[in-house]
Structures are given as structure tokens and as C-alpha cells.
Amino acid sequence: xxxxxLPPGAExxxxxxxxxxxxxxxxxxxxxARSLGPEGATGHVQVYRPAxxxxxxxxxxxxxKAGDRALEAGTILGPPQIALLAAIGRGTVRVxxxxxxxxxxxxxELVQPDTELGAGQIYDxxxxxxxxxARDAGAIAYRVGAVADDAETLRSxxxxxxxxxxxxxxxxxxxVGAYDVVKEALSHVADEDEAGSGIEFRKLAxxxxxxxxxxxxxxxxxxxxxxxxxxxxxxxxxxxxxxxAIRALMGLQDVHRPTTRATLxxxxxxxxxxxxxxxxxxxxxxxxxxxxGGAGSHLIAALAHADALIVVPEDTESVEPxxxxxxxxxx
Amino acid sequence: xxxxxLPPGAExxxxxxxxxxxxxxxxxxxxxARSLGPEGATGHVQVYRPAxxxxxxxxxxxxxKAGDRALEAGTILGPPQIALLAAIGRGTVRVxxxxxxxxxxxxxELVQPDTELGAGQIYDxxxxxxxxxARDAGAIAYRVGAVADDAETLRSxxxxxxxxxxxxxxxxxxxVGAYDVVKEALSHVADEDEAGSGIEFRKLAxxxxxxxxxxxxxxxxxxxxxxxxxxxxxxxxxxxxxxxAIRALMGLQDVHRPTTRATLxxxxxxxxxxxxxxxxxxxxxxxxxxxxGGAGSHLIAALAHADALIVVPEDTESVEPxxxxxxxxxx
Numbered sequence: 318x319x320x321x322x323l324p325p326g327a328e329x330x331x332x333x334x335x336x337x338x339x340x341x342x343x344x345x346x347x348x349x350a351r352s353l354g355p356e357g358a359t360g361h362v363q364v365y366r367p368a369x370x371x372x373x374x375x376x377x378x379x380x381x382k383a384g385d386r387a388l389e390a391g392t393i394l395g396p397p398q399i400a401l402l403a404a405i406g407r408g409t410v411r412v413x414x415x416x417x418x419x420x421x422x423x424x425x426e427l428v429q430p431d432t433e434l435g436a437g438q439i440y441d442x443x444x445x446x447x448x449x450x451a452r453d454a455g456a457i458a459y460r461v462g463a464v465a466d467d468a469e470t471l472r473s474x475x476x477x478x479x480x481x482x483x484x485x486x487x488x489x490x491x492x493v494g495a496y497d498v499v500k501e502a503l504s505h506v507a508d509e510d511e512a513g514s515g516i517e518f519r520k521l522a523x524x525x526x527x528x529x530x531x532x533x534x535x536x537x538x539x540x541x542x543x544x545x546x547x548x549x550x551x552x553x554x555x556x557x558x559x560x561x562a563i564r565a566l567m568g569l570q571d572v573h574r575p576t577t578r579a580t581l582x583x584x585x586x587x588x589x590x591x592x593x594x595x596x597x598x599x600x601x602x603x604x605x606x607x608x609x610g611g612a613g614s615h616l617i618a619a620l621a622h623a624d625a626l627i628v629v630p631e632d633t634e635s636v637e638p639x640x641x642x643x644x645x646x647x648x
Numbered sequence: 649x650x651x652x653x654l655p656p657g658a659e660x661x662x663x664x665x666x667x668x669x670x671x672x673x674x675x676x677x678x679x680x681a682r683s684l685g686p687e688g689a690t691g692h693v694q695v696y697r698p699a700x701x702x703x704x705x706x707x708x709x710x711x712x713k714a715g716d717r718a719l720e721a722g723t724i725l726g727p728p729q730i731a732l733l734a735a736i737g738r739g740t741v742r743v744x745x746x747x748x749x750x751x752x753x754x755x756x757e758l759v760q761p762d763t764e765l766g767a768g769q770i771y772d773x774x775x776x777x778x779x780x781x782a783r784d785a786g787a788i789a790y791r792v793g794a795v796a797d798d799a800e801t802l803r804s805x806x807x808x809x810x811x812x813x814x815x816x817x818x819x820x821x822x823x824v825g826a827y828d829v830v831k832e833a834l835s836h837v838a839d840e841d842e843a844g845s846g847i848e849f850r851k852l853a854x855x856x857x858x859x860x861x862x863x864x865x866x867x868x869x870x871x872x873x874x875x876x877x878x879x880x881x882x883x884x885x886x887x888x889x890x891x892x893a894i895r896a897l898m899g900l901q902d903v904h905r906p907t908t909r910a911t912l913x914x915x916x917x918x919x920x921x922x923x924x925x926x927x928x929x930x931x932x933x934x935x936x937x938x939x940x941g942g943a944g945s946h947l948i949a950a951l952a953h954a955d956a957l958i959v960v961p962e963d964t965e966s967v968e969p970x971x972x973x974x975x976x977x978x979x
Contacts, residue, residue: 403761403772405761424790439729447727449727552727613711
């Protein structure tokens with residue numbers, strides 16, 4: 318039993334260790350009490366020690382009183398909060414649902430892992446990584462996989478997904494070029510008769526992740542973020558733009574990754590292009606950050622060993638070892 | 649496109665911004681190049697600026713070379729690690745699966761939330777809270793709910809669950825008393841002919857959480873932890889014993905919650921029973937910890953507002969405000 322209410326008429330609780338357990342053995346002194354056994358069985362128990370009134374009895378309302386506010390709005394429901402809701406009999410509460418995020422990568426050159434690479438092909442990694450990242454951020458994530466560079470195929474694929482999407486994330490096809498069909502496809506999905514619809518494509522002053530698209534599509538103005546296709550670019554873009562969007566949809570106050578200051582530990586100065594905020598991969602520990610790999614947006618192995626992003630501001634072209642830098646902790 | 653391999657015979661990549669895009673417009677000087685358009689289309693492009701050999705071309709193996717160790721054994725597969733595995737074409741890898749944890753609470757007095765409480769009844773909160781806590785620890789958790797205090801029902805319920813359990817967690821029925829049928833039930837589930845099977849019940853020198861059972865049951869020696877039934881006792885026991893077990897099954901090195909030292913901030917001294925290590929609920933911030941609620945193991949509301957456990961050692965009976973104490977961060 319887990320602490321049942323005191324039965325009607327009872328006044329105190331006597332530990333079984335203070336009794337003969339109702340077996341009539343060894344009870345040489347003390348009081349007699351009515352035993353409340355299972356299934357209403359009655360009998361007699363020898364009690365060896367006096368028991369104070371209301372000993373081991375918890376007053377009704379000593380945990381939560383009727384009318385108390387049990388939990389503030391906006392509370393994240395972890396195990397203890399769920400315990401409290403159940404304990405006061407609330408089987409259902411209104412919550413913000415986890416947003417449903419559809420992830421698709423674009424590119425006719427993409428093939429699935431565990432297949433043979435043909436000439437001019439590479440493996441799709443973005444759809445796997447960003448689906449995992451969306452789950453990690455708290456979303457229910459659906460991986461659609463790689464869609465070929467064909468505007469009509471892409472348009473119909475995205476339209477099909479809108480029914481289960483609170484947010485759509487695409488990778489690839491956002492920079493300037495003949496293959497960049499995402500722009501073309503999205504211009505047809507967007508409902509341009511409605512205010513607030515449509516996808517904008519911009520070059521942001523950052524590296525990696527310069528080309529980005531964002532806006533809303535379809536009859537419900539579903540938000541869409543179109544990320545660049547290079548694996549590191551798409552991951553960094555996800556961290557900076559998609560993760561906060563998912564957490565905002567979840568109603569969280571704190572949507573951004575924590576940042577800290579750290580001392581750069583490196584053999585040589587970091588270089589960064591003028592006019593672009595650079596996000597380099599690094600490992601952080603004890604107030605120091607060490608860069609891993611280079612600036613190349615194809616360096617997935619380095620990313621896989623990083624746990625932080627080193628931020629180099631737009632107006633900085635070189636950072637000497639020993640300098641204090643801003644660091645985004647990837648947790 | 650996301651950075652496709654260089655087509656055979658090609659030597660460099662020319663940004664489309666440096667060309668007329670194959671449209672023959674405005675190209676007054678510069679070289680001519682073969683355009684590699686979609687679907688093998690060919691044509692001519694005017695290039696305005698000289699392009700160095702292998703500009704924008706990434707050398708094969710510049711990310712990971714054949715024979716490199718991509719990830720160490722024991723690595724937790726987050727989004728970047730999944731990106732790396734996909735990028736090198738590994739569609740499947742051997743991983744430790746999330747352990748399957750079956751949670752059931754015991755007690756004939758327990759009813760489900762959103763139903764009317766009868767005389768002598770309370771709401772089941774443990775099965776909900778510990779299922780959420782098991783998921784939070786990384787497990788796949790199954791909530792069986794409340795089982796009545798009947799040894800035969802409990803035994804058959806647990807036996808039914810063994811097929812999907814890597815770990816069984818029960819609450820209630822572990823202290824001394826007429827209703828404590830968990831011990832009786834588990835003695836029949838345990839396969840006593842096999843070495844290493846069977847559940848031991850012990851009184852631990854801690855508060856809350858004194859009575860605990862642990863061992864293994866059934867033909868596969870499935871580990872079982874029998875926690876006390878009071879909501880705070882069961883949650884604290886889960887944090888101290890079940891969560892590390894789940895994380896050990898997941899192959900993690902770091903199975904315990906982080907601990908820190910903090911200054912006790914309180915109006916009066918904390919008291920603690922001699923000979924028992926006490927775990928009081930508190931809120932931690934900036935090196936200070938404030939107790940919330942009292943020591944009562946029924947105080948779920950305080951637990952729901954806590955984010956730390958204050959540890960009072962066995963040999964300490966009183967802790968003055970301002971003293972440095974050990975704190976378990978519940979994160």
C-alpha cells in the first residue's frame with residue numbers, strides 16, 4: 318500500500334513492528350486494538366507501545382489544498398509534475414503539443430546509405446541528421462528523405478506533407494544555380510493570394526549558411542525554413558533558426574542554446590571572412606574551446622566530434638589564440 | 649544541390665555569378681566553358697573571371713578517409729554523428745537499444761485520475777510519474793498501472809509483462825505489513841532453481857526510501873526493482889537506483905545525476921534522523937539551495953517545484969543555514 322486514507326473511525330496508525338501482528342504471540346503488556354485487515358477482516362492485535370492520536374496520519378490538504386494553484390501555466394511537465402497532476406486526480410490537462418516537423422532534403426545527386434554510389438552521387442545525410450535534431454529539440458519529426466531536383470516532384474511532395482506538418486524544413490536548392498529548384502517549387506506551393514504567404518530567399522551575413530529561405534506555404538500558412546544543402550551549413554542553420562522555432566512552437570521561454578565565453582586554445586589564429594559572422598566547430602571544457610576541423614561546410618567528421626560553435630563576429634577577420642570568444646554550447 | 653562530386657573530366661568549379669548563366673548575355677570577355685546542365689544538357693557559358701584549377705573542389709577524403717575511424721565505440725549518436733554515418737554510407741550500425749522498462753504500481757487503494765474517489769481511496773500517481781521518469785532517463789517505458797493487493801494477480805501481471813521487459817519497476821508493498829503482497833508475489837515469480845534469481849528486500853539507511861527490493865525474476869533473470877509506495881519515496885528511489893540502472897543498460901559511462909556543493913539558504917536548521925541519509929527536496933541556483941516543503945514522503949507538490957535533492961549524511965542530525973551541503977541536480 319502507498320499510504321491509504323485513514324479508515325472511518327480510526328484515530329491513529331500503529332507500526333506493525335509495535336504489535337504481535339494479530340497472531341497473539343509475545344504480547345505481554347499494552348493495549349488491544351481492532352485490526353483492519355485485508356478485505357474487511359477483523360480480529361485482535363496486541364500493541365506493545367502507546368500510540369499518540371494522529372501519529373503517522375497526514376492531514377488532508379497537507380500536500381495541496383483545494384483551491385491551491387498546483388502548477389503555474391507554462392510549467393514543463395516532467396515526472397514530478399505528472400505525479401502531482403495524477404495525485405490530485407487530474408487525468409487530462411491542456412498542453413502545447415510537440416510540433417510536427419517534416420524534414421526533406423533535395424538533390425538528384427543524393428542516394429540513401431547502404432546503397433552503391435554511382436558516378437556523381439553522394440549519400441544523403443541531411444535528412445537523417447535534421448530529423449534527429451528536430452526530435453532532440455522536442456518535435457515529432459518525419460523524415461521524407463531525398464527528393465530529386467525537379468520542381469514539380471518537389472512541389473507535390475511538399476503539398477502531400479502539409480497535412481501532417483506544423484513546420485517544414487528543406488535542405489538544398491537555395492543558392493544560385495541551375496539546379497536550385499526549391500525556389501521554383503515553393504513559389505507554386507505558396508498561396509500568394511493570402512497575406513503573409515510566400516517564401517523569401519536571402520543571403521545572410523554568416524558562414525556557413527549564407528543562403529536561406531523562410532516563409533509560409535499552403536492554405537494553413539505552414540511555416541517553412543529552406544536551409545542550404547551542405548551538411549555543416551544545414552546543421553548550423555538548424556541550430557540557429559529551426560531549433561528556436563520548434564521551441565517557440567512548444568511554448569518554451571528559453572528557445573536558444575546556452576552561450577558562454579571561452580578562451581580560444583589553438584596553434585594558430587582563426588581566420589574569418591570580413592562581413593560574415595562565422596560559426597566554427599569546437600570542443601568546450603572548463604572555460605576553454607578548441608577548434609575541430611576547418612571552416613569547410615562539408616566537414617561532417619569534425620562536426621561529429623564538436624560540442625560547441627565558436628562565434629567570430631562579422632567585423633573580425635582574425636582571432637589570436639588566447640582570445641576570449643563567444644561559444645554556443647550544443648549540449 | 650548539396651555539393652555533388654566533380655563530373656569526370658571537369659577541373660574546377662566556376663560560381664554562376666561569374667558567368668552569363670549560359671544565356672549569352674553581357675559576356676564581353678573571358679573564357680568559354682562547357683556547361684553541365686541538368687539531365688546532361690550541354691551548351692556554352694561565358695565566364696568573366698579566370699578560375700583556378702580545383703577551385704571550390706573538395707579533395708576526396710578531406711572529411712573522412714577510407715580506413716579512418718569515423719566514431720569511437722560508445723559514442724552517443726546525436727544528429728551530427730548520424731549525419732556522419734549517413735554521409736559515409738553506413739545505413740546501419742550496432743547500437744545498444746533503449747531498454748524496455750515496465751512500470752507498475754501496487755495497492756488496492758489506488759484509482760486512476762479523472763475518476764471519483766471512494767472511501768479509503770487515493771489516486772495512483774507513481775505509475776505515471778515513474779513511466780515519465782523512465783522515458784526521461786532514455787528508456788522505452790510501458791505503464792501497466794495500478795495492480796490490486798493480491799499476490800496471485802500481481803504475480804500473473806508481472807509474468808505477463810516479462811516478455812517486453814528489460815527491467816521491471818514496482819512501487820508499493822515493500823514495507824512490513826499485512827497488505828505487502830509484493831514480497832509474496834515475487835517469491836513465486838522468481839526462478840529459485842537458477843543461481844542469481846530472486847528478490848531481496850532490505851531496509852536502507854536513507855529517508856525517504858527506507859524499504860527497497862531488488863533482484864531478478866523469471867526465466868531470463870529480468871532485473872526488478874521494488875520501490876516503496878509513497879510518491880516522494882518512489883521518485884527519490886527511482887532517481888538513485890533505477891535511473892542509473894537504465895543508463896547502465898544503455899551503455900553510458902556517466903550513469904548518475906550531476907552533484908554539486910551549495911550553501912543552504914533556509915530560515916531554520918534542517919533536521920535529519922540519525923543513521924539515515926536524508927534526501928530533501930530543494931531548488932538550486934547560483935551556488936545556493938533552498939529547501940521546498942518538508943521531509944514528508946507524501947509531499948508531491950513540493951517535489952513538483954524542486955529541481956534538486958539536498959543530501960544530509962547519515963551522521964548529521966542538524967544542518968544550520970549557511971552550511972555547505974551536497975546537492976543532486978535533477979536537471
